[in-house]
Amino acid sequence: MRRLSGSGVVVALVLLGGCQGVQSALDPAGDQAGGIAGLFWLFLGVLGAIYLLVLVLLVGALLGLRQRAATERRLTGLLTAWAGGTTIIILGLTAFSYGTDARITRLGDDAELTIEVTAKQFWWQVKYVEPQPSRSFETANEVYLPVGVPVRFILKSQDVIHSFWIPNLHGKTDLIPGRVNETSITARRAGVYRGQCAEFCGFQHAHMALDAVAVPAPEFEAWRESRLKPAPTPTPEDQLRSEGLQVFLTSPCVMCHTIRGTSASSRVGPDLTHVAGRRTIAAGALPYSRGNLGGWIVNPQSIKPGSQMPDIQLEPDQLQALLAYLDSLT
């Protein structure tokens, strides 16, 4: 047992050291997650040392190492020292925790960009908020972030409690109906990171992910400009896509979704203006592809049972036209 625990600790350290992932708290890509990861290693070092000390004492006791006779008096002295030592270590760790907490909280003070995230069963509505309404736009299940720029997130929920969490960038903040919460993220390393709802929110809690894409500032500006544009109307020559748009506008799709630049402007489901430019479908349930999109439209309830999207009945040629149209919305 003793050897097992010892090797367990070694294995743990090796595994932790090798942590690299798109959804890992120990592979920080931003200031907030970086601060927390530093605090984690500090805690792990101190607490790991204490654990080893306890194991050593325990093993000593079990092996009956009694040469320095454990007199009541000596033990009482040791107990006092032990309690004192614990108190000092606890105070130290608490101080470091407060320090990190205060530092991370201040990071959001000079945010240059505001993103409003509204959680819904089971997806993320994302709104880039600018003072000029014409510069604001909506997307879903993805956030693009400029590297090095502090970003403020305003977090709301429309239905139940969710939690906004992109481990590589920051810890989580709950989205609570009737409350407005805030958090901030400063990305430092470009890359794609995966976030996921972290508060149990019903049937499809497991399929409520979002992508955070950190890109250099110029690239971010280009992306923002492209997202501000409405969807292009298919030219009359492009019969298939024109038909696809008509299918969209005359089928149940239009009851829930917006495509800017068309008359579809319902806000129940995600904004689809640039749906083909996203990495995933249905909040991470499927990677984006034309085929997956077709499967999703026809049969969402088998891919993500309990989602708000109903199964849509379409003729095969209607579906093909619709897919051709939607796939052009990059």
Place this chain on the structure above:
Amino acid sequence: MNRMPRTVPGREEIARDGPWLSEAETHRRLERTWETPPGLWGWLSTVDHKMVGRRYIATAFVFFVLAGILALVMRLQLASPENGLVSADRYNQLFTMHGTTMMFLFAVPVMEAFAIYLVPLMVGTRSIAFPRLNAFSYWVYLFGGIMLWVAFALNIGPDVGWFAYVPLAGPQYAPGKRADFWAQLVTFTEIAALAVSVEIIVTVLKQRAPGMSLNRIPIFVWGQLVTSFMVLFAMPSVMLSSSMLIMDRLVGTHFFNKAEGGDALLWQHMFWFFGHPEVYIIFLPATGFVSSIIPVFARRPIFGYTALVLALFATAILGFGLWVHHMFATNLPHLGNSFYTAASMTIAIPSGIQIFCWIATLWGGSPRFATPLLFTIGFIVVFVLGGLSGIMLASVPLDLQVHDTYFVVAHFHYVLIGGAVFPLLGAVYYWFPKLTGRMLNELAGKVHFWLFFIGFNLTFFPMHLLGLEGMPRRVYTYPPGLGWDTMNLTATVGAVTLFVSLSIFAANVGVSLFRGQRAGSNPWDASTLEWATPSPPASYNFAHIPVVSGHDPLWEEPDGLPVVSGLRVNQREVLLTTAVDAEPDVREPVPQPSIWPLISALTLTGMLIGSIFTPWAVLWGSIPVAVAVTAWFWPKSPPETPEPVID
């Protein structure tokens, strides 16, 4: 307090125990007075704390097995990414039922069950206080558990998590009756738990053997006493909040509806004001097991008695001041969070003191590696790791990362299985001979221990890493390619190992019950009073009430305990002593067996289940409850015995 038997004219003989009755005659008369009537009727109406305690223990272990099987199914579902063994709906019921059953129907009740059985024996009295309430408590607990599991079997089990956060559990997002079964189960188990707490508090404070002053109470009994007070303060909070939830759902109140001035976070505050102390309600009795087992197998008195008792009090008080660390991610004010960080960290100090005292006891003794000690050592190894990861959770920034991830799943299984189930299994090996008169098989016990220890770490250690690698809790599946696959599979292999080890345990219990080696009254050479009784104890526990003059009476008086006499042998009586010094005070009659606690529990069950479906059940259902309780408490003219209190 010796008093000769005497006869009051016109009344039956007032017979008391004492030197004037032969040993055999004393036993014969006490048995006739205290025995549970034979047959089904007797079985249903018994008020013997040992029978009720055994039932409680057996029932709690049945729920443990059921909830364990649910856990195994969840692990099989998560063994590989995008597995289709169970649906999202079923999975949500699985983890809700697992958590609810483990917390409300296993962990808390099993600790109470041991208290019901052991505390009267350990303090040297013939009965638990309020024995009919005790029987009632068991039936309420049993019927609540049955209600929940029948609902689950009918596929209408709760699916909103054992924490039932609103608004997900509220009327709008949880249609049907699923969340109501959960909320009503809370009512059942809390009624049962509150009843037991009152019994334990009174038993400990008023029924201790003469001489067992406060500073001589066994640490196990201290643990149960402190826990019972925690129950009194913690449980009303969850009963109130679950009742508010039912009212929101059934009669349209708006306690948790923001639009009408309610608040979703109100639920979380009330739930965790109960929920965090709950952890210590499970853990403190388990530390009592550890403090009982270690000195016996180290063969020396426990080191740091006073420090251990003070640590219990410190833990209990601090335990009420850290619930907000479950809510750091809800963005409460930073100043408030800081307080809860400090409080949560501080609780490590009393826990550290306890660990030190146990290890110091082993240092000063010469350990004997029987199965109970193995489980206790396993407890230290596992629990300390869980406690240390708990210090991480106390820190706001660290908690924001690992909250609601598998890291937390790992943490609380390390503290709950490590802190409570390891000691509990040790306690079963330790006290099995007292309960049944037979020993459990040692070899099977050791195999059970090692498989359990290895299986446990294999299951839960990888979960720390899974959480840090971003895997959230309560997901019925996960995508491949996130680096989670191997660790999840490892955890599933561990879960199967745990299942095998517990099967060995079950077989050991089953076989040993009938074929185990016979145990004498004190097979482990232990020091506390329960080992002064035969195994299993007689219905009256002690033929003579012992007198205690130290922490470890059986070690201090190897030639037999001094006794007091003077309690009646032809009527149920216990000796009440003073709360601090345990000086003999008065003799108190003890109720006879009665069927009315069972009938009261049945009527209460009808009312509570009915009120899931209609509020009128509260009104009409209260009538049979009132009738049953009136019959229960109907005054029987007690024989007037003009006797002075014991001198």
